[in-house]
Amino acid sequence: MRFLSCAFVVFATFVAIVAARSASSAELTLNGAMHRALASNPKLIAADRDIGIAAGRHQQAGAIPNPELSFELDNAFGTGDYRKLNSADRVVGLGQLIELGGKREARIAVGAAELDSARWQREAVRLEVLSDTAVAFFNVLGGQRKVQIFDAQIAALDRLTPLLQRRVDAGASSPGEVARVRVAADLVRTDRERARTALAIARRELAVLMGAPTVNFAAVTGDLSQIGRLPTFADLLHQLDKNPQLVRWTAVRAQKDAELLSARLRPIPDVKLDVAWKQIRDPAELGVRKNQTLRLGASIPIPVWDQNLGNVSAAQEERAKVEAERDANRAALILTLAKAYDTQSGALREIEVLRNSALPNAQRAFETMENGYSQGRFTLLEVLDAQNTSAQVAQRELEVLITFHTSIATIQGLTGISLRTMRERTR
Numbered sequence: 001m002r003f004l005s006c007a008f009v010v011f012a013t014f015v016a017i018v019a020a021r022s023a024s025s026a027e028l029t030l031n032g033a034m035h036r037a038l039a040s041n042p043k044l045i046a047a048d049r050d051i052g053i054a055a056g057r058h059q060q061a062g063a064i065p066n067p068e069l070s071f072e073l074d075n076a077f078g079t080g081d082y083r084k085l086n087s088a089d090r091v092v093g094l095g096q097l098i099e100l101g102g103k104r105e106a107r108i109a110v111g112a113a114e115l116d117s118a119r120w121q122r123e124a125v126r127l128e129v130l131s132d133t134a135v136a137f138f139n140v141l142g143g144q145r146k147v148q149i150f151d152a153q154i155a156a157l158d159r160l161t162p163l164l165q166r167r168v169d170a171g172a173s174s175p176g177e178v179a180r181v182r183v184a185a186d187l188v189r190t191d192r193e194r195a196r197t198a199l200a201i202a203r204r205e206l207a208v209l210m211g212a213p214t215v216n217f218a219a220v221t222g223d224l225s226q227i228g229r230l231p232t233f234a235d236l237l238h239q240l241d242k243n244p245q246l247v248r249w250t251a252v253r254a255q256k257d258a259e260l261l262s263a264r265l266r267p268i269p270d271v272k273l274d275v276a277w278k279q280i281r282d283p284a285e286l287g288v289r290k291n292q293t294l295r296l297g298a299s300i301p302i303p304v305w306d307q308n309l310g311n312v313s314a315a316q317e318e319r320a321k322v323e324a325e326r327d328a329n330r331a332a333l334i335l336t337l338a339k340a341y342d343t344q345s346g347a348l349r350e351i352e353v354l355r356n357s358a359l360p361n362a363q364r365a366f367e368t369m370e371n372g373y374s375q376g377r378f379t380l381l382e383v384l385d386a387q388n389t390s391a392q393v394a395q396r397e398l399e400v401l402i403t404f405h406t407s408i409a410t411i412q413g414l415t416g417i418s419l420r421t422m423r424e425r426t427r
Helices: 001-026 030-040 044-059 101-170 176-209 232-240 243-267 307-374 380-415 419-426
Strands: 068-072 089-098 271-281 290-299
Touching: 030 044, 030 101, 030 176, 044 101, 101 176, 101 243, 101 380, 176 380, 232 307, 232 380, 243 307, 243 419, 307 380
Parallel strands: none
Antiparallel strands: 068 089, 089 271, 271 290
């Protein structure tokens, strides 16, 4: 039996290791990253707990005050005939507070509005997590591409080395030019190492957004070259009003209205009803006759000194503050949306210039220089300059593409438009 248990543990451990290795070796798509983030991001888990907290408060708000059970003992432990308990009067009472004026309904309304606000806040966090995950994903995808560009640049420089060596052997070039090419290649290698470090940081950021303490994917896969135009800014601005951050203020407004109502209802007196059974013993006739009576009572506070005016005034100010906070929130979101929209519009114009002119011309110039170098038509400096220019243009296009896609992800988080729908509109 012990052998079977040990074998099962070993087998389970082996399966877990294989599963972990297969998960870490798989490529990650944008949709896969978003699904992981929605399932494991700590912010969403905390937002779910906030909904649970609000639900508990809503439930408690509808609770009715508990009744009170009381017991009294009179005419006991005195002197003379009242020296002992034989002559004591016993009173057993039951009291109940009756809330008037709709206080309970107002509390329930406060709890319901708080719960609604927590749900909208959770939706806002969901969009934020999706947007942040998309931004991190495109940063990783761009980092991978940047390393590939450096690899291609190093390979191009390495191709020059045998050509240059033949020119040196033929006496057409100085041996120092070989060292110059090697220095240029080493400088690019240092840039590649810097890019690899930035890529490692971006990969870690993406893993954290997906709720993983370590990087659990091999690489990300996607197409940065896919671009297009967005809807007009007016259309996006109209969609912005559906942002959960703004819709949430409707629930907050309802909550403050209910709190103001509660503050106004608080001075209304609540009635406390009491009913008691009393047993009376006559000390002159101990052990002979016991009288029993029923006592009814009611009490109500008189709102003379405290009419809750201060709390009413504070609740009114909080209600008015909601409108100002919503306007400030909306203005901030509009500014963020405008910046993202202008950024992606500028990126589109840059990409158009790069793809229509700079990229093909730079590539054509480098190929011409590289082919003509072996024929002695160009100097090494001209070839290196053309190769560096071509790499810079490719890096510039990559940076603009990353800027474009991260701006799109920001707009997605503000408007709630999914990336798939947005891409369909941009084609």
